[in-house]
Amino acid sequence: EPEVTQTPSHQVTQMGQEVILRCVPISNHLYFYWYRQILGQKVEFLVSFYNNEISEKSEIFDDQFSVERPDGSNFTLKIRSTKLEDSAMYFCASSMEGQGGQPQHFGDGTRLSIL
Amino acid sequence: GNSVTQMEGPVTLSEEAFLTINCTYTATGYPSLFWYVQYPGEGLQLLLKATKADDKGSNKGFEATYRKETTSFHLEKGSVQVSDSAVYFCALTLWDTDKLIFGTGTRLQVFP
Numbered sequence: 001e002p003e004v005t006q007t008p009s010h011q012v013t014q015m016g017q018e019v020i021l022r023c024v025p026i027s028n029h030l031y032f033y034w035y036r037q038i039l040g041q042k043v044e045f046l047v048s049f050y051n052n053e054i055s056e057k058s059e060i061f062d063d064q065f066s067v068e069r070p071d072g073s074n075f076t077l078k079i080r081s082t083k084l085e086d087s088a089m090y091f092c093a094s095s096m097e098g099q100g101g102q103p104q105h106f107g108d109g110t111r112l113s114i115l
Numbered sequence: 116g117n118s119v120t121q122m123e124g125p126v127t128l129s130e131e132a133f134l135t136i137n138c139t140y141t142a143t144g145y146p147s148l149f150w151y152v153q154y155p156g157e158g159l160q161l162l163l164k165a166t167k168a169d170d171k172g173s174n175k176g177f178e179a180t181y182r183k184e185t186t187s188f189h190l191e192k193g194s195v196q197v198s199d200s201a202v203y204f205c206a207l208t209l210w211d212t213d214k215l216i217f218g219t220g221t222r223l224q225v226f227p
Contacts, residue, residue, distance in 0.1 A: 006158075
């Protein structure tokens with residue numbers, strides 16, 4: 001069964017450094033998402049991406065965050081200047097269609113630790 | 116606003132016991148409802164879904180029925196196994212948004 005893959009599985013970064021989290025969505029999916037889960041808290045939506053542009057973003061997704069689909073297969077999340085509170089598990093997801101009930105398929109996540 | 120409330124965990128059961136994990140929602144409009152499962156060290160896997168009132172989602176022996184009158188989507192399984200030990204997340208999405216809104220998750224521990 002096709003799956004979403006994320007790399008790396010664990011990323012350790014110094015505060016203030018830039019970090020890029022990578023995802024390969026399912027190949028025939030058109031909608032891509034990033035979520036995060038701070039330890040012990042809810043899974044929170046960050047951003048959705050369709051047709052090479054952001055279609056929706058949350059309040060968390062401020063100017064420090066950006067997303068990109070640099071080629072036909074990868075989808076990346078960049079944090080420009082990391083803060084301690086960015087430490088979390090980051091999940092990438094993809095779906096065939098967007099709004100209204102289409103299931104999103106998740107990767108195994110990247111654990112980001114900011115020192 | 117839109118939100119999902121799940122019962123606090125952990126839920127601890129013996130193998131072959133009956134499982135219920137409660138989930139209620141608040142939504143402006145008619146949401147689609149999902150259960151996701153997260154096994155240790157893994158990502159979120161879609162377990163089942165229901166997109167309209169009275170729909171029953173089912174998979175791997177788990178079931179949940181979309182109850183509009185009680186705004187609930189409780190997860191049930193008749194006989195749990197040790198391998199069902201995981202964290203279960205209830206989630207919703209609405210027709211006019213891309214995002215999934217998750218509950219806090221309920222940890223299930225099944226002992227032999």
